[in-house]
Every structure is written in structure tokens, then in C-alpha cells.
Amino acid sequence: MRSTGVARWLIAVPMAILALATIYPMLYTLNIALKTRYDYVIDRGGLTTTFAFQNFVDAWTQANMGRYYLNSILVTVVSVLLILLIASMAGFALSHLTFRGSRAAFLLILAAMMIPFQVIMVPFIKTLSDFSMINTYPGLIIAYVSQFLPFTIYFMTAYFARIPKEITEAARVDGNNIYGVFGRIMLPLGRPALLSMGILNALFCWNDILISLLVMQSPSQRTLMVGVSALRGQYPDNVPTYLSGVLLVVLPLIVVYLIFQRQITAGVTAGATKG
Amino acid sequence: MKRMINSAALGLAAALTLTACGGASAGGGTGGGSGTDGGTADKLVVWNWGAADDAAAAFQEDVIATFNEQNPDVEVEVVSQPFDQYYTLLGSAIEAGTGPDVALFNGGTQLKSRAGSLVPVTDELADITGDLAGWPAFQADGETYSAPMFLQGFPIYYNKAIFEAAGLDPEAPPTTWEELGAACDTITSSTDVSCFALGNKEGLGIEFFLSGFGSGIFTAEEYDAWIDGERDWTSEHARQVLTMWSESSADGWYNEGANSTAMFNDSFDIFSGAKAAMVIGLSSGIAHWKQFDEFLGDDLGFMMPVTTNEGTTLALPIEGGIGYGVLNEDKKDLAVDWIKATVERDAQADYALAGGQIVSNTTVELDTDIASAQAIITELPGSKPLLHTSLSGDTLDLLHRLGQQLLVGEVTVDEAAAQLQASEG
Numbered sequence: 001m002r003s004t005g006v007a008r009w010l011i012a013v014p015m016a017i018l019a020l021a022t023i024y025p026m027l028y029t030l031n032i033a034l035k036t037r038y039d040y041v042i043d044r045g046g047l048t049t050t051f052a053f054q055n056f057v058d059a060w061t062q063a064n065m066g067r068y069y070l071n072s073i074l075v076t077v078v079s080v081l082l083i084l085l086i087a088s089m090a091g092f093a094l095s096h097l098t099f100r101g102s103r104a105a106f107l108l109i110l111a112a113m114m115i116p117f118q119v120i121m122v123p124f125i126k127t128l129s130d131f132s133m134i135n136t137y138p139g140l141i142i143a144y145v146s147q148f149l150p151f152t153i154y155f156m157t158a159y160f161a162r163i164p165k166e167i168t169e170a171a172r173v174d175g176n177n178i179y180g181v182f183g184r185i186m187l188p189l190g191r192p193a194l195l196s197m198g199i200l201n202a203l204f205c206w207n208d209i210l211i212s213l214l215v216m217q218s219p220s221q222r223t224l225m226v227g228v229s230a231l232r233g234q235y236p237d238n239v240p241t242y243l244s245g246v247l248l249v250v251l252p253l254i255v256v257y258l259i260f261q262r263q264i265t266a267g268v269t270a271g272a273t274k275g
Numbered sequence: 276m277k278r279m280i281n282s283a284a285l286g287l288a289a290a291l292t293l294t295a296c297g298g299a300s301a302g303g304g305t306g307g308g309s310g311t312d313g314g315t316a317d318k319l320v321v322w323n324w325g326a327a328d329d330a331a332a333a334f335q336e337d338v339i340a341t342f343n344e345q346n347p348d349v350e351v352e353v354v355s356q357p358f359d360q361y362y363t364l365l366g367s368a369i370e371a372g373t374g375p376d377v378a379l380f381n382g383g384t385q386l387k388s389r390a391g392s393l394v395p396v397t398d399e400l401a402d403i404t405g406d407l408a409g410w411p412a413f414q415a416d417g418e419t420y421s422a423p424m425f426l427q428g429f430p431i432y433y434n435k436a437i438f439e440a441a442g443l444d445p446e447a448p449p450t451t452w453e454e455l456g457a458a459c460d461t462i463t464s465s466t467d468v469s470c471f472a473l474g475n476k477e478g479l480g481i482e483f484f485l486s487g488f489g490s491g492i493f494t495a496e497e498y499d500a501w502i503d504g505e506r507d508w509t510s511e512h513a514r515q516v517l518t519m520w521s522e523s524s525a526d527g528w529y530n531e532g533a534n535s536t537a538m539f540n541d542s543f544d545i546f547s548g549a550k551a552a553m554v555i556g557l558s559s560g561i562a563h564w565k566q567f568d569e570f571l572g573d574d575l576g577f578m579m580p581v582t583t584n585e586g587t588t589l590a591l592p593i594e595g596g597i598g599y600g601v602l603n604e605d606k607k608d609l610a611v612d613w614i615k616a617t618v619e620r621d622a623q624a625d626y627a628l629a630g631g632q633i634v635s636n637t638t639v640e641l642d643t644d645i646a647s648a649q650a651i652i653t654e655l656p657g658s659k660p661l662l663h664t665s666l667s668g669d670t671l672d673l674l675h676r677l678g679q680q681l682l683v684g685e686v687t688v689d690e691a692a693a694q695l696q697a698s699e700g
Contacts, residue, residue, distance in 0.1 A: 040544070041544045041547045041548045041570060042548050042570075043548070044544070044548070121367055122367050122371050123371075125368070125371040125373060126371040126372060126373075129372055129373045209357070209360065210360065210363075213356065213357070213364050214371075214373075217320075217368070217375075218352065219352070219353070219354055219355070226357070229357035229359075229360070230324075230325040230355045230356060232325065232357055232359070233324055233325055237328065237561050238328070239541075239544075
């Protein structure tokens with residue numbers, strides 16, 4: 001009994017330290033965001049006494065966040081829906097359907113994951129420009145889908161491969177065509193993975209700066225993260241305002257994560273066990 | 276099932292159609308100004324990096340108003356980009372043909388290394404040449420590519436209160452390297468602040484050090500040759516710069532901190548917060564006399580570089596700071612009007628005071644009683660260009676990295692000098 005208590009403490013203490021280390025940057029950011037610039041310069045590490053909520057108002061106004069929130073939500077939601085739709089279909093096909101070239105297709109998708117965006121960004125942007133898709137939402141959505149799709153297909157393929165083929169064959173025997181198997185069997189069974197991939201891709205899209213900067217050059221069409229980044233000059237000046245903006249950007253992500261954390265964890269661990 | 280998939284596809288198609296409409300209506304459906312279509316004639320797309328304070332915003336409004344006086348039917352679209360992505364983004368956009376019509380550049384290395392992408396405006400700016408100082412930072416191969424908006428220099432500021440607390444004479448700052456070393460020893464041993472502010476070690480420190488102290492290390496001939504591109508990093512005095520940088524760190528001049536890849540120069544805040552006695556600051560933009568004055572008031576002092584070697588001529592390191600370059604030849608006339616609007620006297624005069632700038636327009640008198648500002652103005656006639664901005668982009672990047680390695684002893688002075696010399700080609 002006693003040894004169990006000691007063992008718990010031995011686990012609990014490092015876990016508590018790890019949890020504290022994880023949450024510390026957020027607390028530090030919040031503390032700085034609530035300081036005036038003067039207080040930040042004079043005493044960076046101390047706890048705030050001024051609670052300068054005006055920083056949040058300034059960040060919201062200077063970064064044009066109202067408009068950028070809408071832009072980010074629109075682009076993220078549409079991109080993630082497209083990614084999940086295509087990836088789930090591709091994952092099902094690659095894991096459960098036999099067709100010529102399926103292995104080559106899977107390897108090609110794997111190869112696509114290994115090409116950094118920086119390598120292809122110039123021809124990619126030039127192509128978008130040739131199709132008059134710079135400064136358009138579809139242009140950015142296509143960029144996100146093409147960038148984040150390979151990993152999602154890989155993940156969904158790995159996840160669906162865990163589902164015994166007997167289940168899909170039984171569904172076929174019961175009279176389902178291939179779409180019926182996908183919609184009635186694979187999608188419900190793949191829900192944890194889809195949710196997990198949805199959240200991760202939403203994070204990628206929401207947090208992206210480089211692709212958005214390249215595709216959306218008009219100030220009115222920028223996404224939120226780009227708007228906040230532009231609060232910084234050559235040398236960061238008003239750090240409290242900047243960090244207030246950062247907090248406003250991450251707030252929705254934290255809320256979404258808190259709501260779906262169980263499903264996210266389940267999806268990640270489930271998909272990681274078989275490739 | 277088919278119905279479900281069809282509904283989903285229909286929904287996504289509708290969403291894409293809607294977003295496509297939104298994109299077209301909001302953004303005009305084109306990329307930047309220098310795109311393949313040459314942009315629209317009634318619009319000038321301007322890129323810069325954000326300077327989100329009221330004075331900078333007011334200056335930008337003044338510039339747009341001045342531009343629109345001459346071009347009332349032209350819409351100016353100013354796009355503020357994050358600085359840490361700025362040149363990567365600009366380079367990619369130029370290559371892809373989606374760049375802006377006009378873009379802001381740092382004078383020296385950043386502008387000169389991109390001169391091939393810029394449209395020369397030598398003749399177009401000839402009529403304002405006499406009104407402005409700081410042109411060389413915006414000239415390459417006999418052509419002028421921009422007009423300097425402000426003068427950017429690396430003056431050394433010090434905190435008189437800390438000098439006094441350490442028992443030093445606040446009105447007599449060090450004038451030689453030996454005196455500076457002795458002052459640093461006194462400050463670090465008798466106070467709890469560092470001698471020089473260095474903040475986050477992102478690699479910028481050594482360029483401030485090179486330009487800040489350079490005129491006291493190199494002879495006038497060596498200095499001019501360096502600016503003209505005749506550099507020998509293995510020479511006695513170039514190696515001396517690296518040695519001094521390394522030794523000053525080993526002697527504990529700077530506040531502690533790890534090397535970092537994040538660009539976050541916070542040494543200015545450290546100095547403003549009286550946690551360091553001295554800092555190599557800036558003359559315009561931020562970290563200047565006005566900003567430091569807000570925190571230190573009458574305790575703010577300015578000092579010239581110190582004499583390290585005999586036969587040197589001390590000079591304030593300062594040159595043209597930032598200016599707009601023209602990327603779209605089709606809109607050259609509009610772009611020139613924009614450049615001229617940025618150096619217009621009234622706008623510069625207002626911004627000089629409100630934003631703490633040493634402006635390039637020599638007809639503007641800086642009406643301030645901040646002593647360090649007036650001291651900087653006094654030293655302008657004998658000033659010299661910055662040493663680090665004459666380096667190529669590759670050499671400057673290497674200098675940053677080696678500067679970090681020298682701080683922690685990962686590279687010797689000889690190795691660093693050899694690498695820098697090799698990078699000069």
C-alpha cells in the first residue's frame with residue numbers, strides 16, 4: 001500500500017513539473033500582455049499590477065482582427081472539410097480496395113510529404129498567379145489542401161488499414177455498394193481519426209503564416225496570424241500589445257482543444273499504432 | 276449514401292464559389308503590382324514592414340496624402356509585412372511575378388543585393404539630391420535606386436545615473452578602449468547591472484559592435500577601403516574587432532543569455548529599464564534618443580566611439596536607413612512620386628519630432644531639447660557609413676552566426692576571420 005503511494009508520487013512529481021513547464025509560456029505571455037509597455041521594460045519578469053486590458057483592444061484594432069478572424073475561419077473550415085473528404089476517400093481506397101498502381105500512389109503521397117513547402121513555393125505561387133488565384137480565398141484553400149493533404153491521406157490509410165477487411169466484405173454482402181461501405185462503415189469507424197486530423201489540420205491552417213503571406217497579399221484578405229505578425233516591426237517594439245494579439249489568436253484553438261481533447265488523444269494514439 | 280456524398284460535394288462547391296466571389300470583390304482579383312499583368316494603372320501597391328505606432332501611422336497618412344495631391348485618382352494599397360519574413364517573401368513574390376510596385380528596403384546590404392530586381396531612378400531623383408543626406412546606401416554601380424527617408428546610425432548611449440552610482444563621472448564618458456574596459460570593470464563590480472546591453476543573442480550584436488566601434492579601430496584609409504569592398508578579414512584590425520567582441524563577452528560586459536535563432540532584439544528594453552549602463556542603439560526607427568529619453572530623461576547620455584588604435588579618426592557611424600525601391604517599371608512614374616512623397620519636408624519634420632527620427636532631409640531642423648539628439652546632429656558632418664551594411668547578404672549572415680559562436684567560444688578568432696574572408700569571394 002505504502003509502496004503504491006510512493007510510486008504515485010514518483011510519477012506525479014515529474015508529471016506536475018512537465019505540466020507546469022507546458023503551461024508556463026502561456027502564463028508568461030498572459031502576464032506580459034497585461035502589462036503596459038513601460039512596466040514591461042522596467043520589470044519584465046514581475047507579476048503585472050496594471051492589468052492593461054487596453055493592450056487587447058489595441059491589438060484587435062491595429063491588427064484588424066475582426067476581419068481577419070472571419071477570413072481565418074472561412075479558409076480553415078473549407079480547407080479542413082476538403083482535406084478530410086479527399087483524405088478519407090483516398091485512405092479507404094488505398095487500404096481496402098485493390099487496384100493497379102495503389103502501392104505506387106501511396107509511395108507518391110509519402111514522397112509528397114517529404115518536400116518542404118519552401119522548395120516549391122516559387123513555382124507554386126507562380127502557378128496560382130497564372131490562374132489569377134493570388135489574393136483569392138480558393139487560391140489559399142487550394143494551397144492548404146495540397147500542402148496538408150498527403151499526411152492526412154497517409155494517416156487515414158494507416159487508420160483504415162486497422163479495420164478488418166471482413167467487416168467491409170460483410171457490408172458488401174449485405175447489399176452496400178462501395179459508397180455505402182465508405183459512408184456507413186468506414187466513416188463512422190474512422191471518426192476518431194477524422195476528428196484528430198480535423199483538429200491538427202485546423203491548427204496548421206490557423207497558425208500558418210508563410211503560405212498565407214504569399215497567397216494573400218491584399219491587406220483586407222489576410223488571415224489572423226499574418227495580421228498579428230505584422231504588429232512586429234524590424235525590432236519588436238511594443239511587446240505587450242503584440243503578445244495580446246497572440247493570445248487573441250490562440251484563444252479559439254484552446255477552446256476547441258478543450259472541447260475535443262479526448263477525441264484528439266484517442267485519434268492520435270489509434271492512428272499511430274499501425275502503418 | 277450517394278445523396279450524402281452529393282450533398283457534401285454540392286456544399287463544398289457552393290462554399291468555394293462563395294469564397295471565390297469574396298476574393299474577387301475584396302482584392303481586385305490580381306496579385307501584387309509587379310505581376311505578369313503589370314497591375315492596374317490606378318493602383319500603387321506598396322510593401323513595407325509594420326511600424327505600429329501612432330507617429331508612424333500618421334507619417335504614412337501624410338505620405339499618402341502628399342502622393343494623392345499629385346495623383347488624385349490613384350489608390351495606394353500599403354501592405355505591412357512581418358519583418359522576419361519580409362525579404363524571403365519579397366524575393367519569392369518577385370520571382371513568381373507577384374511582387375508589389377514599390378517596396379521598402381534597408382539601405383546598404385539589403386538594397387544593394389537586390390539591385391538587379393530594382394528599377395534605377397537616378398535621373399528621376401536628381402532634383403532632390405541636394406536636399407537629402409545618406410544617398411550612398413541606396414546607390415550601386417553608379418545608379419540610384421531609392422531616396423533615404425531617415426538616417427540610421429549606431430550611436431552609443433549611456434545611463435548617467437548608473438555611471439554616477441558606480442563612481443564614474445557621468446559627464447565624462449570613456450574615450451579610449453582602455454578607459455571603456457576600466458569603466459566596465461567598475462560598473463560590473465560596483466553595481467548589479469551589466470556594462471552593455473545585449474539582450475537576446477540572435478546574432479545582431481556583432482554587427483552593432485563592428486559598426487559602433489569601427490572608426491576607432493580601423494584607420495581612415497582602411498575604413499574607406501572596407502566600404503569600397505576591399506576587405507581583408509584576416510588583417511590585423513579586422514581580427515582585432517573579432518577579438519574585442521570575444522574578449523568583451525569573456526570579461527562579462529554583457530547580460531547573460533543563450534544564443535538564439537529568434538530575431539528579438541531586446542537589448543534596447545534592457546537599457547531603457549536601467550539594467551545595463553550602455554547600449555549601441557539606433558538613431559531612428561526605434562531604440563533612439565526619444566525612446567530612451569522617455570525612460571531615462573536627463574540621465575540619457577550619448578558618447579562617440581572610443582579610440583582603440585592610434586591613427587584612427589572617430590566618426591559617428593550613420594547612413595541612409597530605409598527607402599522605397601521601384602519594382603514595377605510600368606509604374607515607375609507613380610513610384611517616383613511615392614518616393615518623393617516619403618522625403619517631403621513637412622511630413623519628415625512632423626515625423627522627426629513625433630517619432631524620434633533623424634530624417635534625411637537636411638532642411639529639417641530637429642526642434643528638441645533632448646541633448647543626445649542634438650549631439651548626434653552635431654556629429655553628422657564628420658560621420659561615416661556603417662561598416663556592416665557594405666557586406667554582402669551571405670557574409671552578413673555568416674558574421675551573425677560567427678558572432679554567436681565567438682560569444683560562447685565555439686570558434687576561434689582565426690577560424691572566424693578565415694571563414695569571413697572566404698565568404699567575401
